[in-house]
Amino acid sequence: MAQNKPFTWYADQDAVGYPGLKADTTTDVIDSLAAESGINPGDPVLRGTNADQVKAATAATDGKNVIGVAVHVHREPAESGAAYYEAGYTVPVMTFGDIYVTAGGDVAPGDAVDIAFGDDKVPVYTKSAGTNTVPNMTFLDKGAKGDVVRVRIRH
Numbered sequence: 732m733a734q735n736k737p738f739t740w741y742a743d744q745d746a747v748g749y750p751g752l753k754a755d756t757t758t759d760v761i762d763s764l765a766a767e768s769g770i771n772p773g774d775p776v777l778r779g780t781n782a783d784q785v786k787a788a789t790a791a792t793d794g795k796n797v798i799g800v801a802v803h804v805h806r807e808p809a810e811s812g813a814a815y816y817e818a819g820y821t822v823p824v825m826t827f828g829d830i831y832v833t834a835g836g837d838v839a840p841g842d843a844v845d846i847a848f849g850d851d852k853v854p855v856y857t858k859s860a861g862t863n864t865v866p867n868m869t870f871l872d873k874g875a876k877g878d879v880v881r882v883r884i885r886h
Contacts, residue, residue, distance in 0.1 A: 747879060748831035749773075751803030754871075754881040757826025761802055766822045769814025772803035774848050775830050775854055775865065776824055785824055787814075788854055794863040798855045799826040799884055826886040832856045834874040844868040844882055856882060 734818070748754065750773025767779035767786040775797040776785040788797055801816065802823040809817045816822045835847045835855030843859035867885040874880040 748881075749879060750831055750833050751801055752831045753802065753825070754829035754831055757829070760826050761823045761828070761878065762799070762823050762826055764824055766814075766816045766818050766820050768818050768880075770801050770816045770822055771814055772801050773818075773830075773854075774801045775799075775856075776801055776822070785822060788846055789848075789852075791845070791847050791863055795848065795864045797852075797865045797868070798886060799824040800830050800832060800882070802830065825884055827884055829871060829881050829883050831879050832882050834870075834876060834878045834880045836876050837874070838870045838880060839873050842870045842872055844870060856880075 753759065764785040765783055767784040770776060770785070770787045773794070775788040776799055777788055777793055777796045778788045778798060804823060808815050828836050833855050835857040838858050844865045845857045845859045845863050846865060847857045848854055856858050869883050871879060871883055872880040
């Protein structure tokens, strides 16, 4: 029997992706490292205290030390309201490839990337002012504050 109602799962105004989602199926590199502290998909990450650990960037000045972006995998978070990946969880980190992130302001394709933090302490990706550029990361899309856009990582 045919379905009588229209297919409306995806609306025109829906975002193309969500933070931490791989943006395409081309070649990428995703490393698996233990979370030193809580990390959310789409967070910029740095090396942790040990070589096999990562931690979320917590300050705009961390930009130069970012090694990649935490990738989203489908799972149930350990606690409601806690970070998606708790300390000790093996986090997938994209170090080479294209991934969706949240823009923190107006961005355009080719812009170098900085990270910034709002009052809610959630990291966002902004156009680089040249002082705290994330190495080897550029925007692939045009967007405004709060938009989900693609970045390319080449570490």
